Every structure is written in structure tokens, then in C-alpha cells.
Amino acid sequence: MEWREEAIVLGVRRHGETSVIAEVMTRSRGRHLGIVRGGRSRRQQPVLQPGNTVEAHWRARLDEHMGTFILEPLTLRAASLIESAAALNAVQLAAAHLRLLAERDPHPRLYxxxxxxxxHLAEPQTTSALMLRFExxxxxxxxxxxxxxxxxxxxxxxxxxxxxxxxGRAVSREAGAPWxxxxxxxxxxxxxxxxxEGAAEIAQGFRLTxxxxARNVFEPRGLKEPEARHGLIAALAKDARREAV
Known part of the structure; x- marks a missing residue:
């Protein structure tokens, strides 16, 4: 079994002495795991950073096996993440949200x-507004x-x-006035x-989603809100205060 597809790196974890298990998001195969041989090497580490877009080549003897990845870089984004707390937290938050989905279940809209x-990682306010739509x-x-x-x-x-x-349904100003x-x-x-899409409106949006x-997803699963969500909201507030000065 094998396939090739463009993918976005969500994260990695160590596997043995030299390899890693990479977690990627694909458009047609959803969130997918695979072993990257030599993934801890200096050559591979820059490719395996979360937020990078790669060409993923997956192979396994049987479809239900974890299989192995060969990941070739398409777009590397480490520099933009280092420069912006909002960007870094947005990528981490998106990965945390996608882990709520079953592995290998396609969600092209979320991809x-x-x-x-x-x-839009270089535009914190736009990034935050897009994250709200993502949520x-x-x-x-x-x-x-x-x-x-x-x-x-x-x-x-x-x-x-x-x-x-x-x-979870909208209410008009007049109909909602008494409540x-x-x-x-x-x-x-x-x-x-x-x-x-001002800072105040985005803050309202994060309270809404x-x-x-919390009510429908995190609490029933015994999960806490991702720290990256708090980090993104805090980074946005900090940027808004800086612009107001």
C-alpha cells in the first residue's frame, strides 16, 4: 500500500534512536501518522517542523499498519513562527484541534x-479571525x-x-433584547x-467558540482547553495594546 499527497506537518515524537513518528494533515486522508526513518537527523529536522507543507509519500504492507513516510519540503515556515507568538500559537492550536478528529478520517474543509x-501567519489579527472560522x-x-x-x-x-x-443559534437584536x-x-x-475584524470583536469571537x-467537546472528553489557545488570545491582546500606544 502507498500514496503520495501534499500534507501539513502537525508534530513529531521520537521513535527509537534515530527515527520519529510524524503526524501530518492531508486533504483526502485526514490526520495521518507514519514513521520517518532518520527523522532526528540535522537534514530532516528543519523539514519536520509543525506548520511546514510537505510532499508526503506513505508506504505500508497493509493499509491498517502505521507505515513509513518520506517527507519532501515544499514550504518551510520556521522563520515566521519564531518571529510571532501569535503565529506559533496558531499552528499549535490548529494541531491540537485536529487531534480531536479520528485518525485517517478526511476533513477537506479543515485542511x-x-x-x-x-x-497569513505574518498578520496576527487576520490569523486570529481565520482561527475563529476554523473553530x-x-x-x-x-x-x-x-x-x-x-x-x-x-x-x-x-x-x-x-x-x-x-x-447555538443566532438571535437578532430586537428578539434578544429581553435576555x-x-x-x-x-x-x-x-x-x-x-x-x-477588530481586536474587541475577535475577543468576543473567542469567548463564543x-x-x-468547552461544553460540547473538551469537558465531555475530560480535556482542558489547549494552552496554545490561551497563548494566541494573549498574543493578540498584546499586539492590540502595542498598536494602541
Whole structure:
């Protein structure tokens, strides 16, 4: 058994004295593991950094075996990660989120979302906004999708400013007014009409997706929120304060 496909490196762990087990995300085969012979060598280490895009060649005697990888570099991103705390945490957070999925289960929408995030690592605010959309897509792929297209009470598609914490459905300003203190704010840029992707709106977005990730995903699995998520939010806040000075 063998296949070749473009992939994004999510992480590695040691295997024996000289090899590693690489974890990559592919578009058609999902999150996939494989042994890289000599993966701890100086030549291989720069290729195996999380966030890199590689050409993956996987081989195994049987499909259910872990198999081996030969990974050839396509795009190396170590420099951009070193320069930005937001970029580093975004890559680590995406990898943590993808580990919530079953291995070898294809999720092309999430692969494409990660690829777009990697293209904007030099833009922390854009990276964070893209990560929020990635988290919304992740919730949907896990079966806990949010309905942000129309008001749960009236069916209207405009002036959506809240989300029900019970149902995950959007609520309009007028319909939600009596219960505004019990509803979650919906940042305009995540609603159908769109809006600014400012620091305050992105912070609201992380509170929104964080609530549903915690309730529906992390807590039922006995998991804590990834440290990289806290790191990304903190890095974004720091950048916002620097720009305000």
C-alpha cells in the first residue's frame, strides 16, 4: 500500500534512536501518522517542523499498519513562527484541534482552512479571525455546528448580534433584547452581514467558540482547553495594546 499527497506537518515524537513518528494533515486522508526513518537527523529536522507543507509519500504492507513516510519540503515556515507568538500559537492550536478528529478520517474543509491560516501567519489579527472560522468549522465537523445564518426566534437574517448558549443559534437584536444578559455576543464579522475584524470583536469571537468547545467537546472528553489557545488570545491582546500606544 502507498500514496503520495501534499500534507501539513502537525508534530513529531521520537521513535527509537534515530527515527520519529510524524503526524501530518492531508486533504483526502485526514490526520495521518507514519514513521520517518532518520527523522532526528540535522537534514530532516528543519523539514519536520509543525506548520511546514510537505510532499508526503506513505508506504505500508497493509493499509491498517502505521507505515513509513518520506517527507519532501515544499514550504518551510520556521522563520515566521519564531518571529510571532501569535503565529506559533496558531499552528499549535490548529494541531491540537485536529487531534480531536479520528485518525485517517478526511476533513477537506479543515485542511483548506489550515492552509489559509498558514498563508497569513505574518498578520496576527487576520490569523486570529481565520482561527475563529476554523473553530466554527471544527464544531460543525464534530457534530456541534452553530447556526449563525438567521434568528432562532424570528427567522430574520439581518441585525444578528447574539447567540443562544443553549441552542447555538443566532438571535437578532430586537428578539434578544429581553435576555441580552444571558446570550452570547455574536461578532458582526462572523454573522452573515459581515463586519470589522477588530481586536474587541475577535475577543468576543473567542469567548463564543470557547464556550461551545468547552461544553460540547473538551469537558465531555475530560480535556482542558489547549494552552496554545490561551497563548494566541494573549498574543493578540498584546499586539492590540502595542498598536494602541
Amino acid at each position: 483548506d482552512g489550515l492552509a489559509v491560516i498558514l498563508e 466554527i468549522a471544527l464544531l460543525e465537523e464534530l457534530g456541534f455546528g452553530l447556526d449563525l445564518a438567521q434568528c432562532a426566534a424570528t427567522g430574520q437574517t439581518s441585525d444578528l448580534v447574539y447567540v443562544s448558549p443553549k441552542t 441580552h444578559d444571558k446570550l452570547l455576543p455574536l461578532p458582526a464579522f462572523l454573522a452573515k452581514e459581515g463586519g470589522d 470557547g464556550y461551545f468547545l
